[in-house]
Amino acid sequence: MSVFSRMSDIINSNLNALLDKAEDPEKMxxxxxxxxxxxxxxVRSTSARAIADKKELARxxxxxxxxxxxxxxxxxxxxxxxxxxxARSALVEKNKAQDAVRTVEQELHQLDDTLVKLGDDVxxxxxxxxxxxxxxxxIIMRGKxxxxxxxxxxxxxxxxxDDAMHRFEQYERKMDDLEGQIEAYDLGKRTLxxxxxELETGDAINAELEALKARVAGALPPxxxxxxxxxxx
Numbered sequence: 001m002s003v004f005s006r007m008s009d010i011i012n013s014n015l016n017a018l019l020d021k022a023e024d025p026e027k028m029x030x031x032x033x034x035x036x037x038x039x040x041x042x043v044r045s046t047s048a049r050a051i052a053d054k055k056e057l058a059r060x061x062x063x064x065x066x067x068x069x070x071x072x073x074x075x076x077x078x079x080x081x082x083x084x085x086x087a088r089s090a091l092v093e094k095n096k097a098q099d100a101v102r103t104v105e106q107e108l109h110q111l112d113d114t115l116v117k118l119g120d121d122v123x124x125x126x127x128x129x130x131x132x133x134x135x136x137x138x139i140i141m142r143g144k145x146x147x148x149x150x151x152x153x154x155x156x157x158x159x160x161x162d163d164a165m166h167r168f169e170q171y172e173r174k175m176d177d178l179e180g181q182i183e184a185y186d187l188g189k190r191t192l193x194x195x196x197x198e199l200e201t202g203d204a205i206n207a208e209l210e211a212l213k214a215r216v217a218g219a220l221p222p223x224x225x226x227x228x229x230x231x232x233x
């Protein structure tokens with residue numbers, strides 16, 4: 001499986017659904033995290049190779065541009081010496097170099113697109129990995145709690161189990177409510193960095209707007225006056 005298809009499967013997967021179907025959620029989440037980490041390493045290696053390829057192509061493009069200029073110079077020398085045959089051959093070589101430059105530039109554009117996609121996928125994969133690690137801790141804690149509850153059930157008499165479990169569930173519900181309040185408080189809350197970024201963006205837009213208004217005002221002709229027309233009539 002290629003790195004792109006495997007990464008796409010991971011990014012688009014529903015972690016909750018995978019864990020719900022697993023017989024051992026703790027084992028499953030460890031496997032998922034390991035797969036994500038391995039894929040992340042592979043994606044970064046692919047990005048590094050793409051960056052190296054881009055640098056190599058850029059050097060080749062620059063060399064081809066220089067080569068084309070050199071053949072142009074040689075054609076001019078041949079023309080001055082009345083050697084049209086040599087000038088024609090030099091122009092052919094110049095055109096070959098220019099064709100090669102266009103091909104290399106197309107490859108560079110494709111590499112740029114690939115690097116952008118890889119960057120987006122790395123960000124998405126890191127978010128998935130962070131979520132999986134957070135859930136791993138929660139699952140381990142829930143597993144320990146469940147095993148502790150099972151041990152209590154085995155030790156207590158049947159008459160006391162229901163009451164103990166009821167109190168335990170009430171406590172869990174209180175914790176859920178508290179966590180829900182915390183999460184609701186944080187919904188839509190902007191960070192200091194977000195607010196400063198908005199101010200910077202607003203300043204840049206205002207500056208661009210003023211510059212545009214100045215250019216438009218400078219390009220427009222002065223408004224026509226109707227006094228001359230009135231007098232002529």
